[in-house]
Amino acid sequence: MRPPVEKNDDLVVIIESLTNEGQGVARVEGFAVFVVGALAGEEVKAHVIKVQPTYAIAKAVEIIKPSPDRVRPACPVFSQCGGCTLWHLSYPAQLRQKQQFVLDALTRLGGFTSVPMQPIVGMEDPTRYRNKGSFPFSVLGNAAVFGFYAERSHRLVPFSDCLIQDERIVDAARRVAAWANTCGVPVYDETTGEGQLRHVVARTTAEGELMVTVVTKGQLKKKDDLLSFLENCDSVWHNENPKLTNVVFGEKFTLLAGRSALTETIGGKRFSVSPQSFLQVNRVQTQVLYDTAREFLAAKDNETVVDGYCGVGTISLFIAEDCKRVIGIEQVAPAIEDAKANATANGVKNAEFICGNVEDVLPRLFSREGGVDAIVLDPPRKGCEEAALEAIAKSTAKRVVYVSCNPATLARDCKYLAAHGFTLSAVRPVDMFPQTCHVESVVLMEREIT
Structure with a gap:
């Protein structure tokens, strides 16, 4: 048709x-039309x-009847930059919408x-x-500029500020x-492979420390000049990435000045941070997230807890003081x-860590250890492999706390666990991530095991 x-x-x-990407949904004779820049309840010209064959994409060119929740975006490049999607929606309405995303996924997909649902x-x-920012470089006129790419493109939208980033970044x-610009360092062109300067990645800590990593195609030139521009930084790194790739970092890191690692504090725990370390980028809400996981888990001092997809051990160290033993798994x-x-730096002695895929380690771990009492899952956006969920279903765990960044895969995995008791x-x-979708x-899932 x-x-x-x-x-x-x-x-x-x-x-x-x-x-869930922030596009308005309209229908023309039952046919779905996704409208960029429109909000729920609005009448728009698109x-x-x-x-x-099954949908169309349109762009709002006139808001005929605006939503009462529409606001003027504080970001001057919001309509061009692909970094944020909800600056035009009031923050209370953003929160309602995000809660609805989760509810819809659990009901429709799960x-x-x-x-x-709690608030x-x-x-x-x-x-x-944001305590971490990664900015690609491009050329505007004859000047090196940084920014974010426009949505679904590699066209750089330059800016001089980003309102969701720490100002120091x-x-x-x-x-x-x-x-x-001062030293004539050529900017890398990903279409030709020519030039040098590719990215700058910066990170701040709660203690006010700043780490900067400059990524170039080849060997760093004008190093002393760079360090004069980055004086008072606590850690300065160079990364060399000669490959024709969109991946930010190459394999070679060189410390140029300052300390090799900084220290981030979350909930009274101290974590070492290097250029490649993964930590959540919103330290305030990270503590909220981990406190919620700890509250839902409600571990007892005689229990063994498994922390799947444990990363650098953040959640493991949060819950270690509540339980007898925690076992973290990370690939x-x-x-x-x-x-x-x-764990050593924080004096935690009842945590151990295993390197491997969660879906491979869990069956062996359960066979070796016998009983476990509870499991924490914090997988990437794709969610858990079915083999991991199958192992959990066959285990002795009575509680699963699932920390998710993707409502769709959360709903899918919860549906599987619900089908298994x-x-x-x-x-x-x-x-x-305010101002984004x-x-x-x-989530807490529980079962009785007789």
């Missing part, structure tokens, strides 16, 4: 809802830019008819929350750009070494 709209059509539509936890100040990017070997070092007991979303959730 031929779609009822064509490319370059101008439509007047009513927006029914928002997708210009169709793409038509597929099949749960009753969801024990989403938002931020008092939903700006300047953006200032570091400005200083690297000034170094390149990234350097992260496991960081987890062990973090677990009950959905609590759901609490946490807004880790991303939402974290913590």
Whole structure:
């Protein structure tokens, strides 16, 4: 059947809802039209830019009847930059929408008819929350500039500030750009492979420390000049990435100045941070997230807990003081070494860490250890492999706490566990990324084992 709209059509539509990517959803003769820049409840004029057999994509060109939740975006490049999607929606409405994303996923995809949803936890100040930023470079005129790519493209949108980043991070990017422009450092062109300066990655800590990593195609030139522009930084690194790739870092890191690692504090625990370390980028909400996981887990001092996808051991160290023993599993070997070092630095003696895929380690672990009491899962966006869920279903665990960054895979995995005897007991979303559509959730599933 031929779609009822064509490319370059101008439509007047009513927006029914928002997708989890922030696009408005309208229907023309039952045919879905996703409208960029529109909000739920609005009447808009939209210009169709793409038509597929089952849907079309359009861009709002006029807001005829605005939503009462629409606000003027504080970010001047919001409509161009691909970094954020919800600056035009008031923050209270963002929170309601994100909670709805989680609820819709659990009901529609998970099949749960009753969801024990708790109120989403938002931020008092939903700006300047990111403690890590990675900015590619490009050329504007004859000047080196940094920014973010436009959505679904590699066209750089330059800016001088980013309102979700710590100000010190953006200032570091400005200083690297000034170094390149003053010293004539050529910017890397990913289409030709020519040039040198590729990215700057900066990270701050709660103690006010700043780490900057400058990524170039080849050997770093003008090093002393760079260090003069980055004076007063606590750690300065160079990364060499000669490959024709979109991946930010190459394999070779060189410490240029300062300390090799910084220290981040979360919930009274101290974590070593190097250029490649993975830690959540919103330290305020990270503590909320981990406190929620700890609250839902409610571990007892005679229990053994498994922490799947443990990373550098953040959740493991949070819950270690509540239980007899915690066993962390992570496939990234350097992260496991960081987890062990973090446990030692924090005086935690009842945590151990195993390197391997969760789906491979869990069956062997359960066979070796016998009984475990509870499991924490914090997987990547793709969720858990079915083999991991199968092992959990066959285990002696009575509680599973699932920390998720993707409502769809959360719903899928909870559906599997529910089909194998677990009950959905609590759901609490946490807004880790204001001004975007991303939402974290913590879920508790329980079962009786006789």
